[in-house]
Amino acid sequence: MLNKTYNPQDIETKWYEASEKAGAFACDPSSDKTPYTIMMPPPNVTGSLHMGHALTFTLQDVLIRYNRMNGKDALWQPGMDHAGIATQMVVERQLAAKDINRRDLGREAFVEKIWEWKAESGGMIEHQQRHLGASADWERSRFTMDDGLSEAVRRVFVKLHKDGLIYRDKRLVNWDPKLLTAISDLEVEQKEQTGKMWQLHYPIEGEEGRFITVATTRPETMLGDMAVAVHPEDERYADLVGKHVLLPLVGRLIPIVADSYSDPEKGTGAVKITPAHDFNDFEVGKRHDLELLNIFDQHAALNENVPEAYQGLDRFVAREKILADLEALGLLGEITDNQMTVPHGDRSGVVIEPWLMDQWYVDAAQLAIPAIKAVEEGRTRFVPERWSKTYFEWMRNIQPWCVSRQLWWGHRIPAWYGPDGTPFIELDEATAQEAANAHYGEAVSLVQDEDVLDTWFSSALWPFSTIGWPEDTAELKRYYPGDVLVTGFDIIFFWVARMMMMSMHFMDGEVPFKDVYIHALVRDEKGQKMSKSKGNVLDPLDLTAQYGADALRFTLTAMAAQGRDLKLSINRIESYRNFATKIWNAARFLEFNELSGTTDAGFDMASANLPVNRWIISKLGDASAQVSAALEAYRFNEAADAIYQFIWNSYCDWYLEFIKPVLKDSEETRQTAVAVLRAALHILHPMMPFITEELNEKIFGADEMLITSSWPTIPQHDDDSQIDFVIDVITEIRTMRAEMNVPLSAKPDLLIRGANPAQQKVLSDMDSSVQKLGRLSSVVMQADDMPKQSARSSLGAVDIALPLAGILDFEAEEARLRKEIKATEAEIDKIARKLGNEGFIAKAPEAVVEENKRRLAEEQARADGLTKALSRLQSEG
RNA sequence: GGGUGGUUAGCUCAGCUGGGAGAGCAACUGGUUUACACCCAGUAGGUCGGGGGUUCGAGCCCCUCACCACCCACCA
Numbered sequence: 022m023l024n025k026t027y028n029p030q031d032i033e034t035k036w037y038e039a040s041e042k043a044g045a046f047a048c049d050p051s052s053d054k055t056p057y058t059i060m061m062p063p064p065n066v067t068g069s070l071h072m073g074h075a076l077t078f079t080l081q082d083v084l085i086r087y088n089r090m091n092g093k094d095a096l097w098q099p100g101m102d103h104a105g106i107a108t109q110m111v112v113e114r115q116l117a118a119k120d121i122n123r124r125d126l127g128r129e130a131f132v133e134k135i136w137e138w139k140a141e142s143g144g145m146i147e148h149q150q151r152h153l154g155a156s157a158d159w160e161r162s163r164f165t166m167d168d169g170l171s172e173a174v175r176r177v178f179v180k181l182h183k184d185g186l187i188y189r190d191k192r193l194v195n196w197d198p199k200l201l202t203a204i205s206d207l208e209v210e211q212k213e214q215t216g217k218m219w220q221l222h223y224p225i226e227g228e229e230g231r232f233i234t235v236a237t238t239r240p241e242t243m244l245g246d247m248a249v250a251v252h253p254e255d256e257r258y259a260d261l262v263g264k265h266v267l268l269p270l271v272g273r274l275i276p277i278v279a280d281s282y283s284d285p286e287k288g289t290g291a292v293k294i295t296p297a298h299d300f301n302d303f304e305v306g307k308r309h310d311l312e313l314l315n316i317f318d319q320h321a322a323l324n325e326n327v328p329e330a331y332q333g334l335d336r337f338v339a340r341e342k343i344l345a346d347l348e349a350l351g352l353l354g355e356i357t358d359n360q361m362t363v364p365h366g367d368r369s370g371v372v373i374e375p376w377l378m379d380q381w382y383v384d385a386a387q388l389a390i391p392a393i394k395a396v397e398e399g400r401t402r403f404v405p406e407r408w409s410k411t412y413f414e415w416m417r418n419i420q421p422w423c424v425s426r427q428l429w430w431g432h433r434i435p436a437w438y439g440p441d442g443t444p445f446i447e448l449d450e451a452t453a454q455e456a457a458n459a460h461y462g463e464a465v466s467l468v469q470d471e472d473v474l475d476t477w478f479s480s481a482l483w484p485f486s487t488i489g490w491p492e493d494t495a496e497l498k499r500y501y502p503g504d505v506l507v508t509g510f511d512i513i514f515f516w517v518a519r520m521m522m523m524s525m526h527f528m529d530g531e532v533p534f535k536d537v538y539i540h541a542l543v544r545d546e547k548g549q550k551m552s553k554s555k556g557n558v559l560d561p562l563d564l565t566a567q568y569g570a571d572a573l574r575f576t577l578t579a580m581a582a583q584g585r586d587l588k589l590s591i592n593r594i595e596s597y598r599n600f601a602t603k604i605w606n607a608a609r610f611l612e613f614n615e616l617s618g619t620t621d622a623g624f625d626m627a628s629a630n631l632p633v634n635r636w637i638i639s640k641l642g643d644a645s646a647q648v649s650a651a652l653e654a655y656r657f658n659e660a661a662d663a664i665y666q667f668i669w670n671s672y673c674d675w676y677l678e679f680i681k682p683v684l685k686d687s688e689e690t691r692q693t694a695v696a697v698l699r700a701a702l703h704i705l706h707p708m709m710p711f712i713t714e715e716l717n718e719k720i721f722g723a724d725e726m727l728i729t730s731s732w733p734t735i736p737q738h739d740d741d742s743q744i745d746f747v748i749d750v751i752t753e754i755r756t757m758r759a760e761m762n763v764p765l766s767a768k769p770d771l772l773i774r775g776a777n778p779a780q781q782k783v784l785s786d787m788d789s790s791v792q793k794l795g796r797l798s799s800v801v802m803q804a805d806d807m808p809k810q811s812a813r814s815s816l817g818a819v820d821i822a823l824p825l826a827g828i829l830d831f832e833a834e835e836a837r838l839r840k841e842i843k844a845t846e847a848e849i850d851k852i853a854r855k856l857g858n859e860g861f862i863a864k865a866p867e868a869v870v871e872e873n874k875r876r877l878a879e880e881q882a883r884a885d886g887l888t889k890a891l892s893r894l895q896s897e898g
Numbered sequence: 899g900g901g902u903g904g905u906u907a908g909c910u911c912a913g914c915u916g917g918g919a920g921a922g923c924a925a926c927u928g929g930u931u932u933a934c935a936c937c938c939a940g941u942a943g944g945u946c947g948g949g950g951g952u953u954c955g956a957g958c959c960c961c962u963c964a965c966c967a968c969c970c971a972c973c974a
Contacts, residue, residue, distance in 0.1 A: 026936070211971090218974070236974040288974035301972090361973060407902070411969075414901065418970085510969085579922085580911080585903065585968065588910060592923055599936040610933035658912065662921070677933075 023612060023719060027605035027712060029569025036714045036726075037151060045089075045728040046156045048096035050495050057093035058503040059085055060484050060534070061157055062516070063165065065104035066139055067111050070149035072543040072589060073509060075561035078155050079574045080540060080581060080657060081507045085156055086707035087652050088504075090732045096500045098487050099157035101144060103166040105476040106200060106368050109430040112138050128429050135430050149562055154570050154710045156728065163487045165479040166432070173486035174432045174479050175448050177527060182446040186384045186526075187424070189436075189444065193303050194423055196376035198321035199369040202427035203380050205475060206420060207514055209373055211362040220289065220354030221347060223249060223266040226274060233258070233266055233277065234354055236288035238361060239298075240347075241340040244271055244327040247311040248294040253279040255290050269352050270343065271328060278309045297377045313377055321374045336374070381425040381434060381472070388522035389416045391530060395521065401532045404655050408510060408539045415514050422519075424475045431473030438468050481519035484533035503534035505655075510539050510585070538655045541587040559589060571709035572598035578708050579661035600665060601712050604705075607673050607698060608720045614684055616695050616720075624692040626700075627736035631683075634693040637676045640667060641697050642735035648704050649732070664705050672697065695721065700733035 040046065048056070059081050064074060081097060089095040112135045113123055123131040147159070163170060181187040194203040219240050222232040233249055246268055251258035258277070265274045282305050283292045296306025297313040306313060318324045321336045331339050347353040364373040393416050395401050396409055403409040425434060436444045437453040439461060447453040450469065458464050479486070484503055488496040502524075508517065517537060524533035564573045575597040580587050626638045644667035651660035676697070680690050699721050706713040706727040717723045723730075 023933095025934080220974090238974075284974080290974090292974050359973085411902070414970075514970095582912065590910065590923085593910075595936075596922060599934095602936050603934065606934035606937085608933080613933065654914075656914075659914085662912080666921090673933085674938080678938090681932090 023605065023609045025609075027569070027602050029571060029601070029711060030566070032715045033152070033154070033565075033570055033711045036711050037154060040156065040710075040714075040726060040728050041159070043726060043729065045726065046097075047158050047160060048500070049094050050499055052094045054092055054094035056499050057085075057088040057095045058500040059095075059097050059505055059507065060487065060503045061097060061099045062506075062508050062512070063100040063102040063163075063480060063483065064146045065107055066101045066143040066164070067104055067107050068146045070146055070153070070561050072559055072561055074146070074150075075153060075573065076540060076543050076577045076581070076587065077507055077509065078150055078153055079577045080538070082153075082155050082157075082574075082710075083578055083657065083660075083707045084505065084507070084652065086710065086728065087649075087732075089156075089728070090703070090706070090730065091649075092731065096161075096488075096496075097155075097157040098161060098163070098500070099147070099150075099155075099159060100163035100483070100487060101146070101165070102476060102480055103164065103431065105426060105428055105431040105473065106202070108135060108139075108143075109428050110200075110368065112430075123429065131429055152562060152565055152570060154574060156710075161487075165476070165483075169489075170479060170482070170486045171432055173482050173490055174474065175435045176491050177478075177482060177523065178435055178474070179446055179448055180527070181383065186387055187446075188382055188384070189379055190382050190421075191377065191379050192382075192421075193297070193300055193375040193377055194380050195364065195366075195373045196319070196321070196378075197366040197369050197371065198317075198319065198374055199371040200366065200428075201319050203376075203378070203423055203425060204366060204368075204373070205423050205477075208367050209364045210367045212365050214361060214363050216359050216361050216363065218288075218357050218359040219344065220356070221269070221293070222352045222354055223269060223293075224352075225261065225277075226265040226267050228264075232352075233261060233291050234289045235291050235293040237293055238359060239340070240343050241323070241336050242295040242298045242316070243268070243293060243343065244323065244331065244339075245295045245298055245314045245316040246271075246273075246275055246293045247296050247306060247314060248275050248309060249277045249291055250280040250283040250294050250305055251277060251291050252281060252283045252285045255283070255285045257285075258291060269350060270331075270346055276309075278305075280305050280308060298375050300375055303375070303377075315377050317374060317376060380423050381436075381474075383422040383424050383478075385419045385422045385522065388526055389419050389518075391525040392416060392518065392521035395525060395530075395532045401521065401534060402536050404536055404538045408513065408537070411510070411513055412518060416518055419518075422475075424478050425470075425472040426475055427471070428473050431476065432479055434470040434472050434474060436470040438470070439465050444470070477515055477519055480516055481523040482527075484520055484524050485528055490527070501528065502532050505536040505538055506534040507538045507540065509542050511542060513539070536655070540581055541585055544586045544588050559591075564594060568594050568598040569601060569711070571601050571712050574710075575600065575661060575665075575708050578657045579665070581657035582659075600669065601709065603669055603673060604702075604712060604716070607668070607677060608716045610677060611694060611698065611720060614691075616691055624696055625736070626693065626696055629689055629693055631687065631689055631693075633676070633679055634690055637671065637693065637697050638735065639737075640671045641700055642737060643667075644671075645700070645704050645733060645735050652707075661708060664701065664708070668701050668705070672701065699723075700735065703727055703730060703733045 061081060062077065064070075068074070085095050085097045109123075112131075115138070116123060116126070116134065126134065147162070150157070178187060195206065195209050196202075197204050216238055218236050218238050220234050220236050221240065221243060222234050225231045225233060233251075235249055237243065249266055251262065253262075261277045262279045264277050266277060267273075268275050277291075278294075282301060283290065294302045294305050294309075294311065296302050296311050297315045298317070303313075305311070314326055316323055316327050317336065323331045323334050323336070323339050325332060331342065334342065344353060365371065366373055393413065396403070396412060403412065435448065435453075436446045437450060437457065438444050439457050443457075443460065445453040445456045445460070445467065447456055450467070453467060457467055482490070484506075485497060485501055488494065488500050490497055506517065506520075520533050524531070561573060572594055576589070576594045577587075579597065580589070580593065629635050629638055644663050647663035648660045651657070651663060677694070680687075680694060683690050684694070699717065702713040702717050710728065714727050717727050
């Protein structure tokens, strides 16, 4: 016997383990089925499951399970990302607690520590994914730093270098002075701040008492100034161009140059140029051949290139001292508040400094060309389509990608330097050594590049590196390209774009995935980002513990339509938990009626004759088709709605209620009740894997798990004749009702659950089938003999029963009917009151006729309009 | 500065190519009748942000205004 309510905790683990043990998660490269591939975005090895993960993995799992059931050989390729900076920080923090610094430890020992940490604590997220029901092929799980993937990374690096698409360059980078590494543009977060803008007066050389005034938000950079720029057409400064200023505090003579970068409208129209510490100034410096003077060390403290008084000072300390010193000299001008955005490291949170150094760059603009084309040509399709605009926007303006990081955790750059600094980029040290020896004509000692690669470099290879590349494996042939990539819009640039670029280059121009489904990000119910500091984090595992994984999964699926933000609320989850309970109880109902264990093996739904059975089967067919269509179009919410409404409204509210009186006697009905619910469990399974497995076994005694079973085939009934019949009957009923002066609102529950004998009589006449409904007039006659109240109820029920019997879309028909009735009721009431009567009067039919005439006229007008439009179109050709 | 999305019931949101406005929750009324109160039956609630246009017909297309988000770039 089933318990009274569904208790998810009792069964989830059991079914998950059973499915995995049965090998249901594994793909089968030797199978002759069509492959279906989803590359799971690898979560960070440091990660733990948050709501965003829960959403993305649920949607992927729904697709995987659905396709698996539809005869595909499904590969959901899981794995984890080594997450360079994030992981290094975690381990550093742990060591710091023991008062150990990574530098004391040394590189090798530190990296060893990280591997140890990974072995112990890394990958917690996989367990959490399992709780959620993720049916990934865990046996094939990959790690971005495992041997195979590391090999792929080296290959790619070397090849890109040989192709001239990776190069070393001395440029300004975004330097994170806390993490002591360069970061890419994407890892810089612009933060809105109120800062100050200071005006500085620079004395003009040879013109005693004359100054040029510049404005800056970073006064400390003035120590690195190499020029002052004014606009070539700015008359205020025309006579100064070519002259020099004496840089205060430093005493360096620097030129005043004309450059259109300077905007006469902004500030004072004169701008200080610090080529080594500002991206724009760097460009100006190039044009005017200015020296690049680096004034910071790696911690962004001032270095030996500044006057001794400032050396070693932190940039912000130096700022104050410089301002004070300038003020003392009378060279400090106006100070104003200034609204500005300041670049911060997205990991460290500190202010980023543009810093001049050698780094490795990927020529992204070149790689982007085929990647853009692939999307333009629709070989890869974004869903929703508008995200392709975002993709194009970025790809068409893409900057060189700085891929080197001054970290220890990551893929070491395969570059070795000879004694004179010549780099040898090869797959391994031995090959580099050979190349170097050949180059120098003698054996030399090489030093490997200290840096590692950006984490995203290795994840960019994910679509092919995980299935064997660079080896030409069977998996690579079979599962590449993937069918769909499912991810959030926040990593379109970081990841999607880069996978596109790398895949196009290394997979002979074949796209990595056919579709990219971009889903929302999960927010709390107020639309706030979930964060620990706000205390609004909903932990998916807490929720699965409380409401069940199925309820959480279904909630996320049903809410997946939302544009950018998915505002998750508890009461939504509750309502889908209730849905699980509802199904549970429908199953209990079958059990009570001794239908549990009944198999439908010998029962063919197509053979059903009773209208009520034909009707529910037809509704089931609709639901199945809707779910399929919706999932294939990534309209997850529609899939969830369709099966929800079928089970709750059609099956539970109507069908089960309606068959109660006949269930004992009608074997066909018993079989149908079972067959339909079983099929519904199949359809629901991708969204609610656990409860469906449990009921499939407990109630239906199925041997085969749903996860390995096939999507149900529902017979289609040809029902046109029935529809005509029903329409006739409905018309008749309406007339009779009016003749009998009964109120028109329906209370079907009174009848269906019928209490009094007269009602039960009506029901028993009706329930057995459409043939009996043919004796409609007798039913109505009986109703006529009943007390008023009963008659009303009976008629209400008949209204509902008829379309049911006719396998019509009775809900829509019913809604229409009720609306119509309501309108006429008001009309009738009015007349009744005029005549001094209570309730309804015999004139009702006329009112109904009038109303119908009016509606007919409306319809006619509409039809005329259509005809008119049509003929106009025709005449226009 | 460039771009994207949003504005539909009290709340959170669906509404796919233009053809009689929907769901969940909340509210209200009635109901424990042999699956389910995590329930059933029913009711109420909308100038689809404002204005203009196209069309026989607009929540949907075009123009415009307002407000709210987000992304990118930059800021002397």
